[in-house]
Amino acid sequence: MATTAPTVAVIAPGMMGSAVAARLTQHGCTVLSLLAGRSAASLERARKAGMRDATPDRIAACDIVLSIVPPGEAVGLAERLAPALRAAARKPVYVDCNAVSPDTVLKIDAIVRETGAIFVDGGIIGPPPEPDSSKTRLYVSGPEAGRAAVLGQYGLSVPVQPGPVGAASAMKMSYAGITKGFTALGATMMLAATRAGTADALIAEMSVSQPALLKWLTSQMPKMPAKAYRWVAEMEEIAAFVGITHPGSRLYGAAAEFYSAIAADFEGPKKGCEKLDAFCAKATGKS
Secondary structure, eight states: OOOOOOEEEEEOOSHHHHHHHHHHHHTTOEEEEOOTTOOHHHHHHHHHHTEEEOOHHHHHTSSEEEEOSOGGGHHHHHHHHHHHHHHOSSOOEEEEOSSOOHHHHHHHHHHHHHTTOEEEEEEEESSSOOSSGGGSEEEEESTTTHHHHGGGGTTOBOOBOSSSTTHHHHHHHHHHHHHHHHHHHHHHHHHHHHHHTOHHHHHHHHHHHOHHHHHHHHHHGGGSGGGHHHHHHHHHHHHHHHOTTSHHHHHHHHHHHHHHHHHHHHHTTOHHHHHHHHHHHHHHTOO
């Protein structure tokens, strides 16, 4: 006998959240969200993804709640939904899918579990999912992880990460610390070489000695400035994951400052962003 597709709350309708919602609706799920006060662009993404506006009470009545917000908003969302979760007659599975440290996810776990709802730790790796969802994986962990893994039947890739609550977040922190940390390092050197007038020489050398690295950097860089504002808190979470007393944590504190500066440049003069675009254009022969 066919099972009924779950009703899923996806909060919020950003680039990732709306793409996740679209995969779920395409596979028969009803997807709700909190749309009040969202920008016109967010509302349009929600409409295209098939997301329906709902109150916190209706969100709490869903089968599964996916929290997909900027890292700095993850705890606040759990606190905002806590009264509705506490009042819900049938408790949902609450999955925190955000780029936060294991310590932060344990705080969210405590907030959610106090309401009687079921908590699952999650971490998304990959771009907003497209029909080939194998490129994007929602890792889940904790004793109730299997209850979120059911979404693997509805258009998502949801591998269960062995371990307790915090294991999926540790996986996400480790992966993002390499990829986004390295993006910050690469961008810093691209800008420094441009200021020094050695960008062409750097590109020529890397084309010979590090072609794969150059290709990766120049494919990642054009997409980075628009996301930089989200990555500030993520770098701070990674710094906490590394350990505040560990020298490596300072690398990610500096990366947070770098992404903050890039985000401000993206919203303002775009001088740094234009230099990064010019470097990538030269490296890929598009200038």
